[in-house]
Amino acid sequence: MQWLRQFFSRDTPRIPDLLWQDCVMRLAFLQRLSPIELERLKALSETLLGKKTFTGAAGFELTDEIAVDIAAQASLPVLNLTLDLYADMAGIIVYPSAFIIPQSEMDEAGVVHEWHEPASGEAVGAGGAVVLSWEDVQERGAPGYNVVIHEFAHKIDMGDGRANGCPPFLAAWHEGLDPRLWQRTFSAAYADFDRRVHALEDQLPDDFDDADEADAALYDELLGTLPLDPYAARHPAEFFAVASEAFFVLPEPLADDYPEIYRLLAQYYRQDPLRR
Ligand SMILES: [Zn+2]
Missing domain, CATH: 1.10.472.150 (Glucose-regulated metallo-peptidase M90, N-terminal domain)
Known part of the structure; x- marks a missing residue:
């Protein structure tokens, strides 16, 4: 140091x-x-x-x-x-x-x-x-x-306040953002993503064991079709954090599957990683 x-x-x-x-x-x-x-x-x-x-x-x-x-x-x-x-x-x-x-x-x-x-x-x-x-x-x-x-x-x-998936809107930059639209759009995307994760998990065998190689490969194959880490389905605050990771690091799948989330994040962060 x-x-x-x-x-x-x-x-x-x-x-x-x-x-x-x-x-x-x-x-x-x-x-x-x-x-x-x-x-x-x-x-x-x-x-x-x-x-x-x-x-x-x-x-x-x-x-x-x-x-x-x-x-x-x-x-x-x-x-x-x-x-x-x-x-x-x-x-x-x-x-x-x-x-x-x-x-x-x-x-x-x-x-x-x-x-x-x-x-x-x-x-x-x-x-x-x-x-x-x-x-x-x-x-x-x-x-x-x-x-x-x-x-x-x-x-x-x-x-x-507490983490709930809705960050503070700043007067200087976020006047164009509507909190109700944010809430509505994120709630709908979260519900949809949660449904998709559960539908995929239902395809896993009842005796699923993540230490088993074949089971782990199946898990990766199924959940790999999602645009976000399945951890996003844990809570609306996790959905916001995981979507933010993807937005900056690998935005294409997020923008394809949840274009409105991508657009809101681009407005919030005032960055457009896809156009870089
Ligand atoms: Zn987290």
């Missing part, structure tokens, strides 16, 4: 050019950006690195490359908006791999069930941190998958 240490001690932080070029080389979806957009993304990443604390957890050693990679991906959704959308974020915590989050849920009988679940990322509400698993951040196998954009989309969504 040699460079980061120098970087934090300066008034006007600058990411060294070579480090920035390497970052753009690694993140293919950034190569769609124009030179002017890339310049602005770099400036936003520098501000984010200067303002927020990046911390390695569980012995993870945070390098300059890793911090710049995360900052660049986190800055992409706000490229044409404002970093103020992350104003209440305490900082960014990076684990080497999946970390365990305690979960609890009350059932219909009023009994609270508690369990632990491994997570690739978490956006903690009410001014909390964004927590990431570096192993999952690097996961570029699944099409359209991007943990950093996913978690920062949650942060944006939480800007007006």
